[in-house]
Amino acid sequence: xxxxxxGGEGSGKSTQLRLLVDYLQSVGIDALATREPGGAPGAEEIxxxxxxxxxxxxxxxxxxxxxxxxxxxxxxxVVRPALAAGTWxxxxxxxxxxxxxxxxxxGVDRGVIDSLYRIVAGDLKPDLxxxxxxxxxxxxxxxxxxxxxxxxxxxxxxxxxxxxxxGFVAIAEAEPGRCKLIDAAGTIEDVQARIMAAAKxxxxxxxx
Numbered sequence: 001x002x003x004x005x006x007g008g009e010g011s012g013k014s015t016q017l018r019l020l021v022d023y024l025q026s027v028g029i030d031a032l033a034t035r036e037p038g039g040a041p042g043a044e045e046i047x048x049x050x051x052x053x054x055x056x057x058x059x060x061x062x063x064x065x066x067x068x069x070x071x072x073x074x075x076x077x078v079v080r081p082a083l084a085a086g087t088w089x090x091x092x093x094x095x096x097x098x099x100x101x102x103x104x105x106x107g108v109d110r111g112v113i114d115s116l117y118r119i120v121a122g123d124l125k126p127d128l129x130x131x132x133x134x135x136x137x138x139x140x141x142x143x144x145x146x147x148x149x150x151x152x153x154x155x156x157x158x159x160x161x162x163x164x165x166x167g168f169v170a171i172a173e174a175e176p177g178r179c180k181l182i183d184a185a186g187t188i189e190d191v192q193a194r195i196m197a198a199a200k201x202x203x204x205x206x207x208x
Contacts, residue, residue, distance in 0.1 A: 129171075
């Protein structure tokens, strides 16, 4: 299975992904944690171009192309081989982040994003996408305490982050079978319980 975690800055994706990987492994499922942009050597090099530096260092289309190049490397070298081997892959961000950040956030045409995605990924889609939703002040406050070297997106203006949050909600509403909107407020344990409920409902044949 291919599970992706999405959401705005400071929503807690990385923590919750690791907890779900730990759970899957505890019940005997081979599970791999990865991330975008990044997850493979070439993609990690591109990641630095995207998450470091000034907010305006790329125009929106250039930024989109960089994300797609990193995604292609990630898919070819990590995601597809792992899935082919029967491993469950859990990715901290995937294609919905491109739609939310570069589409809703920066205004890149959705048709352009979809065309590039088909070239890069074909018909691959996650089996479950968990979109963690949290109010901006809380999320940005959490993000402010992270590695200052990877703060390019955090430093974009509040209006961008408002569009971003609205974009993720729209994505969840458009594909309710695949996407589950998770309230990311409360304790880590509170959020983990919501995620576990969603995962068990989606994969009832595999998880009890």
